[in-house]
Amino acid sequence: MPQHILLVEDEESISRPLAFLLEREGYRVSVAGDGAAAVTAFEELAPNLVLLDLMLPLMPGTEVCRTIRQSSQVPIIMLTAKDSEIDIVVGLELGADDYITKPYSTRELLARVRAALRRGASTTPEPEEPEDSHVLDELGIKLDVERHTVLVRGEETAMPLREFELLEILMRHSGRVLTRGQLIDRVWGSNYYGDTKTLDVHIKRIRARIEESPSQPKLISTVRGVGYRFA
Structure with missing residues (x-):
């Protein structure tokens, strides 16, 4: 289930595009236009x-x-045009987890949202690692971690490191939906500041290598608004 963000912003010219951005990243967004409504x-x-x-x-x-x-x-992230040191200190002392001043870059905002959600008590837990195996073999895909090789229906297929790591993680959790945030954290690290388009491009490339029909994938499924699942 997508993580839910409450956006509290009284200027519609700011709240509408920001809500759209967050929803595009897979979050569910509700908007409140004043403090009482928040x-x-x-x-x-x-x-x-x-x-x-x-x-x-x-x-x-x-x-x-x-x-x-x-x-x-x-987790609470304060968004404001105020950027004086005293404003920041007051916000943090009141219990805010982070503080971003306007104007801000969308990459920075998304990175801080992901970081705050990871720290929060309501964050979707990271999947437990299944029993370790150097060779994963399922549905015609055989991945050898130690040799860094992938056989697709018996034929060896070259695969760059990032794609290999993504495929390995998906196969290790076969049948389970992994969120975009979980996949990004595992492959790019928790300090990654990019958006999820990079992940989507890599998934597309993996599908081109392993799917019989990449336009109608059967091995790696997209779970809309959440992430991806192998098989």
Whole structure:
């Protein structure tokens, strides 16, 4: 199930494109346009993360943060045009996990969202590693980790390192959906600042190498809004 983000922003010109960006990355997004609505939405929706603007009508973002922290440790990232040291300190002392000033790059924002979700108590847990095996053999795909070789229906197929690592992770968790965030963390590392398009391109290339019909994949399935699954 996609992780749920509550976006608290009163300017629609900011909230609409930001919500679209987050949804494109696979998150479920709810938007609140003022502080009071944010508190109500948080109580009703129990999101996995809050993106919180400081300058809000009815109730300031600092008070929203304080209210949420009275009952929850859900990750909070403050978004604001204020960038003075005192503003940052106040925000963090109120319990915010991170602080991003406007304007911000989308790459940085997405990286910080992923990092905050990993730290949060509601983060989707990392999949447990199955029993280790140097050779994975399933559905005509035989992957030898030590030799770094892949046989596709009996024929050896060259595969670059990133693609090989992705295929290995997917095969080790065959039948299980892995989120985009989990795959990115495993292959590119937790400090990766790019977007998920890189992952999607690599999956497309893997499919071109292992699928009988890459346009109608049967081995690596896309689970819309979540991630990918092998078999």
